[in-house]
Amino acid sequence: MRRKSFGDMQCPIARSLERVGERWSMLILRDGSLGLTRFDQFQESLGIAPNILTRRLKSLVEAGLIERRRYSERPPRYEYVVTPAGRDFRSVLWAFIAWGNKHFAPEGPSVVIVDSKTGAAADPILVDRVSGRPLAAPDFCSAPGPAASAQTRQRHPAAPQTRRSSSASNPSRP
Amino acid sequence: MRRKSFGDMQCPIARSLERVGERWSMLILRDGSLGLTRFDQFQESLGIAPNILTRRLKSLVEAGLIERRRYSERPPRYEYVVTPAGRDFRSVLWAFIAWGNKHFAPEGPSVVIVDSKTGAAADPILVDRVSGRPLAAPDFCSAPGPAASAQTRQRHPAAPQTRRSSSASNPSRP
Numbered sequence: 593m594r595r596k597s598f599g600d601m602q603c604p605i606a607r608s609l610e611r612v613g614e615r616w617s618m619l620i621l622r623d624g625s626l627g628l629t630r631f632d633q634f635q636e637s638l639g640i641a642p643n644i645l646t647r648r649l650k651s652l653v654e655a656g657l658i659e660r661r662r663y664s665e666r667p668p669r670y671e672y673v674v675t676p677a678g679r680d681f682r683s684v685l686w687a688f689i690a691w692g693n694k695h696f697a698p699e700g701p702s703v704v705i706v707d708s709k710t711g712a713a714a715d716p717i718l719v720d721r722v723s724g725r726p727l728a729a730p731d732f733c734s735a736p737g738p739a740a741s742a743q744t745r746q747r748h749p750a751a752p753q754t755r756r757s758s759s760a761s762n763p764s765r766p
Numbered sequence: 767m768r769r770k771s772f773g774d775m776q777c778p779i780a781r782s783l784e785r786v787g788e789r790w791s792m793l794i795l796r797d798g799s800l801g802l803t804r805f806d807q808f809q810e811s812l813g814i815a816p817n818i819l820t821r822r823l824k825s826l827v828e829a830g831l832i833e834r835r836r837y838s839e840r841p842p843r844y845e846y847v848v849t850p851a852g853r854d855f856r857s858v859l860w861a862f863i864a865w866g867n868k869h870f871a872p873e874g875p876s877v878v879i880v881d882s883k884t885g886a887a888a889d890p891i892l893v894d895r896v897s898g899r900p901l902a903a904p905d906f907c908s909a910p911g912p913a914a915s916a917q918t919r920q921r922h923p924a925a926p927q928t929r930r931s932s933s934a935s936n937p938s939r940p
Contacts, residue, residue, distance in 0.1 A: 595789075596813065602876045604866025605796055605859055611870070615769075615787060622779055626908070626921060637921060639770065656869075677869050679903070683892050685779055686901060687861040689908065692778025695830075695851050696785070701911035702776045702918050705894075708907045711926035714894035716901055718857050720879075721889035724898060727860060729853070733882045734800070734863065737875035744876050747800060747811060752885035 602741050611655035612681065616640055616648045618688075621681050624658060624674035631672070657681065690716040776915050785829035786855065790814055790822045792862075795855050798832060798848035805846070831855065864890040 599610035612618050616638065623637050635645055649672055652658040657678035663671045686705055693701040705714045718727040725731065735751035736744050773784035786792050790812065797811050809819055823846055826832040831852035837845045860879055867875040879888045892901040899905065909925035910918050 598789075598793075603793070603796070604864075604871055604875065604877055605862040606793060606866075607870040608862045608866040609789075609792060613787075613789060613792075615772075615783075618783060618787075619772075619777070619780060622777070623921070627924065680868065681865060682903060683901075684858065684861040684865055686892055686908070687858040688779040688782045690778075691855060691858055692780075692782040693911075694854065696781040697778055697913065700913035701778065702914045703778055703908050703922075704911040705901055705906055706909040706926060708904055708926060711909065713911075714899075714901055714906055715896055716892050717895040718860055718890050719893050719898075721891040723888075724893075725888075727857075727879055727888055727890055729856060730882055732879055732888055734860070734877050735880040735885070737867075737878040737887075739871065739874035740876045747797070748877075750801065752880060752882060 602739075602744050608684075611657060612652075614648060614651065616644065617652060618681075618685065620645075620648055620652060621657060621674065621678055622685055624672065625679060625682055625685065629671040629673055631670070634672070652678070686716055687718065776913075776918050782858075785831060786826075788822060788825065790818065791826060792855075792859065794819075794822055794826060795831060795848065795852055796859055798846065799853060799856055799859065803845040803847055805844070808846070826852070860890055861892070 597610065598606040598613065601607065601610075612621065619638055620634060623634055628634055628637060631642075631645065631649075634640070634649075635642060638645070640648075649658060649660070653660050653672075657675055659673045659675050660670050661673055663669055689703055689705060693704070705716055706712060707714065719725060720727060720732075733751060734748065736748050771784065772780040772787065775781065775784075786795065793812055794808060797808055802808055802811060805816075805819065805823075808814070808823075809816060812819070814822075823832060823834070827834050827846075831849055833847050833849050834844050835847055837843055863877055863879060867878070879890055880886060881888065893899060894901060894906075907925060908922065910922050
């Protein structure tokens with residue numbers, strides 16, 4: 593059966609999932625962000641079948657999130673390095689860490705975000721970059737943006753009329 | 767083939783993906799967060815096959831992220847309402863919106879986060895709740911938490927010794 597493409601959808605969540613929504617892809621980006629680059633490193637860390645790892649790496653390379661680099665000529669050997677766009681995905685991974693720790697870690701957190709120098713644990717929260725206000729409902733909501741289609745507008749019936757604020761010259765930059 | 771369970775892994779990202787990592791699940795939570803509750807509403811919004819929607823709703827109910835409520839006795843009819851834990855997932859969805867807008871929306875953002883009252887666009891960024899510092903590498907990194915196994919520690923070879931800060935009484939609360 594041909595699967596419906598999420599990439600054709602206008603929603604930025606769907607377009608993201610088109611790139612990273614396959615099982616394993618986000619865990620590969622997690623490990624790549626932690627510095628893993630070799631096929632056998634990923635395989636060992638994930639306990640993933642080699643054929644599936646090959647496919648997932650290929651699709652992440654096609655999505656521009658991982659770069660395949662030859663690091664040995666004879667024999668030819670490749671490593672897989674997270675690109676700047678893939679490194680940017682860290683914000684999503686860290687949001688997952690916060691949510692997972694809160695709801696699915698009855699024994700306590702096994703992974704936390706810390707200050708790299710001091711080791712002090714951070715408490716991740718999404719805020720508006722300019723005002724510093726926490727991005728939480730009901731104070732904030734998602735709403736159709738400038739490029740929204742009729743369907744996207746329909747999906748947000750209660751959204752306020754969006755206007756550009758001083759922070760909106762590039763509203764997507766995290 | 768039996769699929770490896772992500773829920774058995776210790777990583778909070780993997781445990782989260784065990785609940786929401788199936789294709790469609792996050793888009794269902796997106797629509798539920800926007801107020802959709804009826805089966806046919808989800809079906810129309812997503813363009814998803816009914817049998818797949820049934821399966822995904824069932825797994826989200828089992829994960830405690832959506833509640834199935836009878837709203838009509840005769841005929842028996844059910845609605846699907848996002849639970850508090852499911853609403854909490856908004857932080858991850860909004861991180862996806864920011865990342866997707868930045869990298870996969872060449873025509874401009876079609877969905878943005880706005881102030882519910884004024885409609886002013888927000889610029890989402892992950893910060894430490896206490897210090898307000900942006901959670902970005904290399905200043906911050908993920909590190910083994912109190913409940914980390916040997917494998918989780920091994921995955922973070924460069925992580926600093928984690929210590930509890932004033933914000934760490936509940937480091938997982940977003």
